[in-house]
Amino acid sequence: MATESPPAVDIDGLHKQFGDLTALRRIDLTVQRGEVFGFLGPNGAGKSTTIDCLLDYLRPTEGRVEVFGIDAQEESGRVRQRVGVLPDGYNTFTEYTAREHVEFAIESKDADDDPDALLDRVGLAGEEERVADDFSKGMTQRLMLAMALVGDPDLLVLDEPSTGLDPNGVRLMREIVREETERGATVFFSSHILDQVERVSDRVGILADGELVAVDSIEGLRGAGAVAELTVHCDPLPTDSVGAVEALPDVESAKIEEGRLITTCAGPAKVRVLDALRDAGATIQDFESDAGSLESVFAAYTDNGGDGGGTATTSDDAAAVPGVAE
Ligand SMILES: Nc1ncnc2c1ncn2[C@@H]1O[C@H](COP(=O)(O)OP(=O)(O)OP(=O)(O)O)[C@@H](O)[C@H]1O
Numbered sequence: 001m002a003t004e005s006p007p008a009v010d011i012d013g014l015h016k017q018f019g020d021l022t023a024l025r026r027i028d029l030t031v032q033r034g035e036v037f038g039f040l041g042p043n044g045a046g047k048s049t050t051i052d053c054l055l056d057y058l059r060p061t062e063g064r065v066e067v068f069g070i071d072a073q074e075e076s077g078r079v080r081q082r083v084g085v086l087p088d089g090y091n092t093f094t095e096y097t098a099r100e101h102v103e104f105a106i107e108s109k110d111a112d113d114d115p116d117a118l119l120d121r122v123g124l125a126g127e128e129e130r131v132a133d134d135f136s137k138g139m140t141q142r143l144m145l146a147m148a149l150v151g152d153p154d155l156l157v158l159d160e161p162s163t164g165l166d167p168n169g170v171r172l173m174r175e176i177v178r179e180e181t182e183r184g185a186t187v188f189f190s191s192h193i194l195d196q197v198e199r200v201s202d203r204v205g206i207l208a209d210g211e212l213v214a215v216d217s218i219e220g221l222r223g224a225g226a227v228a229e230l231t232v233h234c235d236p237l238p239t240d241s242v243g244a245v246e247a248l249p250d251v252e253s254a255k256i257e258e259g260r261l262i263t264t265c266a267g268p269a270k271v272r273v274l275d276a277l278r279d280a281g282a283t284i285q286d287f288e289s290d291a292g293s294l295e296s297v298f299a300a301y302t303d304n305g306g307d308g309g310g311t312a313t314t315s316d317d318a319a320a321v322p323g324v325a326e
C-alpha cells in the first residue's frame with residue numbers, strides 16, 4: 001500500500017521569544033514538495049527567524065518544524081543533508097578562493113559536484129581562483145548560491161536571495177529556481193521584493209509582526225485582499241453618487257472624472273459599489289476594474305502591523321481578511 005510522502009516543510013505552532021520580544025507567534029505552515037513558496041514580510045517580520053528554526057540555527061520557544069518528515073531540531077544533521085541554504089548576510093572565509101568555498105560545501109555534503117561547473121552556472125566562470133573575500137556583494141551572493149546548489153538538494157532555502165544582485169543576477173536566480181523545481185526540488189524563499197515573489201512563486205505566505213496573516217496563490221491573494229480600482233461609466237451619474245459610494249464599507253475613495261466614477265475598494269466591495277450607484281439613480285453603461293497589485297495586497301496585510309487576527313487566510317475564507325469582511 002502506498003504511503004503518503006510527508007510535505008517538504010511542516011511548521012506547527014512555531015513560537016519564538018527573544019526575551020520580551022516575540023519574533024514568531026505560533027505559526028502553522030505547510031509547504032508541499034515541488035512548490036516554490038515565497039515567504040513575504042516587511043523588515044523584522046520574522047522571516048529569518050523562521051528559516052533559522054527550520055535549519056536549527058535557532059531553537060523555537062514552542063512548536064516544531066519538520067522537513068520531509070524529519071524533525072528539524074532532533075535530527076538537524078539529516079535535514080541539512082537534504083537542504084541547500086542561501087543565508088541572509090553570509091561571511092566568506094578569509095583567504096579562500098571561490099572554488100575552495102564550493103569544494104568546502106561539496107565535502108560537507110559528501111557530494112561529487114564539479115565546483116567549476118557550479119561556479120559557471122551562477123555566472124562566476126573565470127573567477128574560480130579569486131579570493132572570495134574580495135568579491136562584490138552580488139558576486140558573493142552568486143557564490144553562496146553555488147554552494148547552496150551542491151548535492152542537488154531536495155529543498156532550497158533562500159533567505160533574501162536577490163540581495164546585492166544586478167538585474168542579470170536576479171534573472172539568473174529566477175532561472176535557477178525554475179530549473180531546480182523542474183528537477184523536483186522544493187524552493188522556500190524569503191523576500192520583501194514583491195516583483196520577484198510574484199514572478200516565481202506558486203504560493204505566498206505573508207508574515208507581519210511574527211504572525212502569518214495570509215497564505216495563498218498570488219491570484220488568490222489578489223482576489224481576496226487586494227484593493228483595486230474600479231471605474232464605472234454611468235449615464236446619468238447623479239452628483240450624490242460619490243457620497244453614496246464613499247459611505248460603503250471597504251471603499252477607500254471615490255471621485256468623478258470625465259463623467260466616470262472612479263473608486264478604490266477591496267475586491268468584494270465592488271458589487272456593493274455597483275448596487276449603491278443604481279440605488280442613487282445611476283444607469284451603469286460599463287465598468288472596468290484593474291486587478292489589485294501584489295503591492296496593494298502586501299500593504300493591506302502589513303500596514304496595520306499585521307492586524308489580521310493571527311489567522312492565516314486563503315481565498316476560500318476571504319471574509320477573514322482585514323478590511324474585506326463581508
Ligand atoms: N538573536 C536575536 N535576538 C534578539 N532579537 C532578535 C534576534 N534575532 C531576531 N530578532 C528580532 O526578531 C524580529 C524578527 O527578526 P527577523 O530577522 O526574523 O526578521 P526578518 O523578517 O527576517 O527581517 P528582514 O527582512 O529585515 O531580514 C525582529 O524584531 C528582530 O529584531
